[in-house]
Amino acid sequence: MLATGLSITLPDWLPGWLQSWPHSIKGETERMAFVVELARRNVDEVSGGPFAAAVFEQESGRLISAAVNRVVPQHASIAHAEMLALSLAQQSLGCHDLGAPGMPAMQLVSSTEPCSMCLGAVPWSGVRSLLCGARDEDARELGFDEGDKPSDWPRLLARRGISVRRDLLRVEAREVIGRYALKGGEIYNGRYED
């Protein structure tokens, strides 16, 4: 009997942690501070990789979804924080397109620039903007493989009407990845032939 459904859950500590935060976060730096803090907590709780992401209503700052990396504990290599934040937002709103007519513009906030998979997922999601903390090269430097991304990816997203703002709290977001590496967290990766 093959599996007929995919289930990926967030850590048990997450709903309680969320209660100490407002339901709306107005400033973009403050939204990033929320996401970086979420990534740090995921490292400290040993509940996944050092990455977090959230979807906000762009104007009002209303929080729609918040997620952390769950690859290893949930046995799913697609369970990056961005993929979960996007999907949870869509399922909460009952639509596969966060840019559907009549919906307020949505923003994805990610503690680290998206890997090749998550970058590919952004245009399909319907979000209209992307905020990034740590750079792709910060993750690479600490041992994570980010995949084969076009070097001009922010321009390619802009062509699709998705604005990109980078380096928000980059130092703090990078520190969280370093904290994970120091604690001996598993660095799961693609493989190269020698």
Add this chain to the structure above:
Amino acid sequence: MLATGLSITLPDWLPGWLQSWPHSIKGETERMAFVVELARRNVDEVSGGPFAAAVFEQESGRLISAAVNRVVPQHASIAHAEMLALSLAQQSLGCHDLGAPGMPAMQLVSSTEPCSMCLGAVPWSGVRSLLCGARDEDARELGFDEGDKPSDWPRLLARRGISVRRDLLRVEAREVIGRYALKGGEIYNGRYED
């Protein structure tokens, strides 16, 4: 209260449909025939987009997972057939890495070449080979956006130890996409700024 778990299910007809197929499929063309037939059934049942994918043990041909596109009915833009087939295989085997030590080599068979997101997901999954039916341009021609993919993507996967074989039953796989378009199936897409 924000969502704390992602759940994506396959269509109800799928387990019954699977019973008419063997548990192992030896030849690569036969594996593709299985996947194309699965995509066609998904169109006829109006249970998602015109795409299917499956994970097989490369040598034995043992079927590990089989999935179809579920984007619209499951409200999740990440619910492409490849993403679900990879995740279901990993969750069935209890490991985020289908290339983990001691595991037999795994193969992803997809009725159409992967979009940018699914292409990014392939190296993270641990599969060692990829079989494709319809070409990327077949899907584009029929209105689907495949995203910004490097033109030499088969070589980039090969560098990572993942072999690619293309154009297996391309005509048949393309016909399924056309069948969906003819029936007026929703073509969900990324957006371009004018």
